[in-house]
Amino acid sequence: MKVIITGCGFGGTEVASELRKRSKELDIIMIDRRRRLEYQAAHPEILSGKVTPEEISGDLNRFASKINAEFINDAVVNIDFEAKKVKTRKGLEIPYDFLVISVGAEQSxxxxxxxxxxxxxxxxxxxxxxxxxxxxxxxxxxxxxxxxxxxxxxxxxxxxxxxxxxxxxxxxxxxxxxxxxxxxxxxxxxxxxxxxxxxxxxxxxxxxxxxxxxxxxxxxxxxxxxxxxxxxxxxxxxGIKPNSLLEKLDLKKEGGWLKVDPYLRVEGIMNVFAVGDTVYYEIEGVCAGQNVEEAERQGKAAAENIIRTIEEKKLRRYRPKNTIQNPRAFISLGDNKAVMYYGGIIFKPFAYRMKKFVQWWYMRRFR
Ligand SMILES: Cc1cc2nc3c(=O)[nH]c(=O)nc-3n(C[C@H](O)[C@H](O)[C@H](O)COP(=O)(O)OP(=O)(O)OC[C@H]3O[C@@H](n4cnc5c(N)ncnc54)[C@H](O)[C@@H]3O)c2cc1C
The missing domain is CATH 3.50.50.60 (FAD/NAD(P)-binding domain)
Structure with missing residues (x-):
């Protein structure tokens, strides 16, 4: 069985590592137009020189080899859902059994x-x-x-x-x-x-x-x-807007974002999942936010549901936690200070150190 992951940011890499944790046999192919994952939450600190580009980006090739996956540095330009093939800018046409769309958002x-x-x-x-x-x-x-x-x-x-x-x-x-x-x-x-x-x-x-x-x-x-x-x-x-790849895909969308069912499958296609910023997901009046936590949680959940599909088990419904209605985040303020906003409450002590710890913990997987 071959799973292709298109877009290897927070969502895509989480799908890959969770798939590998759950199955040694799967062929996992990771495709990204960049060679390195970008830890966007730390980009503002590039301006003040508090972080270097190397510290806040991770080699996707190294990540892939650590989990015994294949990494292809190429841009996906189209997807043929009938033939189950991903088409890339360099002219590759790669067949898949399962596909994950995790191409993120673009600046508007x-x-x-x-x-x-x-x-x-x-x-x-x-x-x-x-x-x-x-x-x-x-x-x-x-x-x-x-x-x-x-x-x-x-x-x-x-x-x-x-x-x-x-x-x-x-x-x-x-x-x-x-x-x-x-x-x-x-x-x-x-x-x-x-x-x-x-x-x-x-x-x-x-x-x-x-x-x-x-x-x-x-x-x-x-x-x-x-x-x-x-x-x-x-x-x-x-402002952000949906990735321009989505315009080419004849799929159900909400405001240009991909609509997924409660199992994170692209609506109407059983072997194609989508996670992260690229997705519009609403359940019981609650909408998933476009943030790292959601991308990672959705990545894990989609991977689990791919394995469950293969094993012919009942799929698990996804419940967002960091939502539009109730967001949570670290907010850096400069001067090595930050606040953590969680459950409508602001936490100040140690917030900056916690934010930096989360960054360090996350980036370990690329070393
Ligand atoms: C400056 C900035 C600061 C942020 N700060 C925070 C924060 O503090 N906290 C927080 O929770 N969220 C923050 N976010 C949002 C957070 O980064 C996103 O929600 C998160 O990255 C979404 O993960 P993703 O996997 O969906 O997309 P991404 O992480 O953006 O990954 C998408 C990947 O797809 C690849 N890709 C795109 N198109 C193609 C294609 N056609 N072919 C192949 N590959 C493709 C890209 O190269 C990229 O690697 C910030 C975003 C920005 C831009």
Whole structure:
């Protein structure tokens, strides 16, 4: 039996290792367009130099050989569900018995004119490294202005790391721009936004809420209502969209994301599973969030259900835990501080150390 895993981030690698734990016989083929897994949660810290690219990315080839799987460094360009074949950019057509789609999400610039062309981003490791280079290359003989667009989890973390980056440099103004009336709008408890907002404001970050970016030109950001903000660097953190591969796949979707049944099978196809950011999963009024915890839990659950299908056992229903309705996360603030948001409560002591421990623990598997 051959299982192909397309996309080897948090979800895909979890599927692979769980499959191997449960079966020594399965042929496991891991395909990714990148050679290294990227630990995206630490990308903002590339800016302040707290982490190196090597520390926060892992060699997928090494990972695959440790679990006796095959790794193919190639991009999946299409899938023939009838013929059960995956097609790759290098022209391979690889047959499978089971398939897992775990290609994650992509950055969205929300169709705002100039945003994609003129912004930097930390969504990919390469993007984070290039953003750091752009910061290093600024002319510090004058005051510089950095605009972080989007004050979700990544936006506030980027703002915090920028404060650390500029600590020993000439003066810089950091703006954190959010469309919604408050920062961290995805977190239902307003207290976390207040705490994080105060922390960043005390460190001289200027927070602009209810600010709708309408366009970006070489010199300035234009807001709805006519306001303009001159900038030296924009770091775009607002919005994600489904992976462009999904557009080619004739599958059931919700807003472009893949719909899966309670066993994490792509709706209507019994031997194709999907996990992680790429998935829209709703059960009993609760929606899975797009985060590392969900990608990993779904990866484990999908692997178990693949094995159960092979063994002709009853499949297990998946229950999300880190949900849209009740999210949980570590939020780094810069200055080696963080908060942990869990069950609507904010935990501060040791949160940064715990976050770093989780990162270290996770990355061990690539060493
Ligand atoms: C900057 C940033 C910070 C974040 N911080 C946090 C955080 O603090 N906490 C948290 O829980 N979540 C965080 N997230 C979200 C988290 O990283 C994602 O939810 C998680 O990575 C989802 O895992 P995944 O396996 O679905 O996708 P990914 O980890 O993105 O993996 C997808 C993989 O698919 C590969 N791929 C894509 N297309 C193709 C193709 N066509 N062919 C082959 N391979 C392909 C990619 O190269 C990638 O390796 C953050 C995200 C970003 C961008």
């Amino acid at each position: 610039f929300l169709g705002i004119p100039g945003a994609k062309e003129l912004s930097h981003s930390v969504n990919t490791l390469r993007g984070a490294i290039e953003t750091k280079k752009a910061l290093d290359g600024l002319d510090y003989s004058k005051k510089v202005s950095i605009a972080v667009i989007g004050a979700g989890l990544t936006g506030v973390e980027v703002a915090g790391e920028l404060v650390d980056y500029f600590r020993d440099k000439a003066s810089a103004k950091i703006y954190l721009v959010e469309l919604m009336p408050r920062i961290l709008p995805a977190f239902p408890n307003e207290n976390v936004a207040t705490y994080v907002g105060n922390f960043l404001s005390e460190r001289s970050v200027e927070i602009l809420t209810g600010a709708a970016v309408q366009g970006v030109s070489e010199e300035e950001i234009a807001f709805k209502g006519g306001k303009k903000l001159p900038y030296d660097i924009i770091i775009w953190t607002a």
